[in-house]
Amino acid sequence: MTDRLPPHRYGAVAQALHWIIAALIVTQFLLATLADDLPTGMHKLALLARHKSFGMTVLMLAVVRLAWRLFHKPPALPPGMKNYEVLLAKLTHVLFYVLLFAVPVTGWLMSSAKGYTVSWFNLFSWPNLVPKDEAAFKILRSRHELVATVLFFVAILHILAALKHHFVNKDDVLKRMLPFTKTGK
């Protein structure tokens, strides 16, 4: 990518981070749902190991993304948005950044409390954040599920908003995050 940031579009790095993280989050929900239904066994162990590795990847990318966001201004919101729409859009985005940290960190905490050290694709282990504690594990598991559920609904809202901008408002809000497209002006 060039140093110039097109005023009406997200840059290549911001787009890449957005879509990679989005794909990982979808994968995470699928892995968690599949693993939940499985009996104890190697299949479950494998799915949860991947879930943890992908989750730690999200956490690492969230750090990169937050840093990128702090130093790169995003394109401005389209004109004509109502005050509450602007507020809702900003709130959703702030919530996303919080959740991108909260979901993996509660998962990491939960695994630590269970006494299962988190590995990253069998390559290295992350330190345990808390000592093993079954009661803490149960609380952290419910917290992990709670923040993941919030993430799910925020993502639904985000997708619906993007579609509304594209199909109802007919503005560039969706397109400027899509690679291989051109935005007006």
Place this chain on the structure above:
Amino acid sequence: MIKLRTIGSVALFAIAMSVGAAPAPATKPAAAVAPAAGSPAAQLADTAHSQLEFSGIQAGAAFKGVFKKFTAGVLLDPGNLAASRIDVQIDLNSLDTQDAERDKSMRGPDFFDVARTPGAHYVTRAITKTAKGYAATGSLTLRGVTRDVAIDFQYTGATLTGTSEVKRLDFGVGQGEWKSTEWVGDPVKIQFSLSLKPAH
């Protein structure tokens, strides 16, 4: 537990008998403090103050477990290693990896199969002096399979501590899908710390 103790005592008795039957050494040390060569005193691990720990790799991360019930008989004379021996009986059912689900799986037919083979047995065959302490070779019988296993240890007279490493698949610990080492590693490290007391 009682049964295990009995087995341990019998094993120790058997060692004592075999050691007693061994030919007496030609010379006996004069010093009173040195244990009499050729007749090392039988010692038993004080299990309340002893630990038998294992650690493996699961999903890329290390995990630890202990066997809470085991008996260890020790006949060790640094001056007569040929007559020395260590004999350990392990109650596999007493394993504890701090996770009930994992413990249950490990007791099950795919791993230790405790319903069929509730115990493991290790007995040394030869003990040699090393730079750091001692090395022993012996046989480990686990899940009906007997294989040679080497241990390294230090012996102070009152304690015996050491390490070993085994490959779980050598003993069939991990059947079916668990034969894969992708999610559960093959090598298992063993650490032991025995507090010894006289056998009688």
